[in-house]
Amino acid sequence: MTRAMPAVVVFSTFPNEDVAATIARALVDEQLAACVNLVPAVRSIYRWQGKTEDAGEVLAVIKTTAARLPALRARLVALHPYDVPEVIALRAAGGHAPYLAWIEASAKARTKGRGRSRSR
Secondary structure (H helix, E strand, C coil): CCCCEEEEEEEEECCCCHHHHHHHHHHHHCCCCEEEEEEEEEEEEEEEEEEEEEEEEEEEEEEEECCCHHHHHHHHHHHHHCCCCCCEEEEECCCCCHHHHHHHHHHCCCCCCCCCCCCC
């Protein structure tokens, strides 16, 4: 991974596995993320609208690049069912160079005329 393209790990929680998987697939298909790990059965205790809540959620661990982070954040917020979705990004440090290179190659902005076209 080059200095201009450091890896970033983004955390986000979802209400259930189906929602998390749908959004994870969109982020990977759109090349905003190289990979999304879904961790089921996370218990979240938090304050919301003046009350302490206790809820089961699914945690997504999303791998992308710093360059793709703004687009990933915007898309994640647009797709997310929560009023205030969690989007916490941490710069990855000291990773395995081949894995970091794979993240960079997998989360590249698409350019016109490249790749296969798909009808939607």
